[in-house]
Amino acid sequence: MIVITYEDIEVEVDGERWRDGDLWLPIEGLPSAIGWDVRPEGVCAGDICVPVPPGTSWWDDDGFNVSAFARHVGLAEAADAERGVVAYVVPSERAADAAGRSASVEAPDFTLPDLDGNLHSLSDYRGEKVVLLTWASF
Secondary structure (H helix, E strand, C coil): CEEEEECCEEEEECCCEEECCEEEECHHHHHHHHCCEEECCEEEECCEEECCCCCCCCEECCEEEHHHHHHHCCCEEEEECCCCEEEEECCCHHHECCCCCECCCCCCCCEEECCCCCEEEHHHHCCCCCCCCCCCCC
């Protein structure tokens, strides 16, 4: 089972598999998992459809490559297959250059523990893409 977070939605999905670092989900579970489904006209959510580019194979008999689709529509992905979590983030319009690509934004350095108590500093990941997920409870 994997937990998928997208915008303000969090859903648990069974049947996931990882291939070459990409998340694959069963096609029949796509609408409930990510809100999109496969139709003859493309990958659709309601009346909005994303045509499949020529030569692209986002799905096969075993499932749908959510990671490849997310890259195509411009979502950033943060995933930990071992812990069974993945998050998709819509890049901020403010953090884009004139061509629409995500621009680099430098955050101040900090150090926090992971779930196993190991300390990680943001500066340890300089030069790599990093997605920071935060939450709070009252």
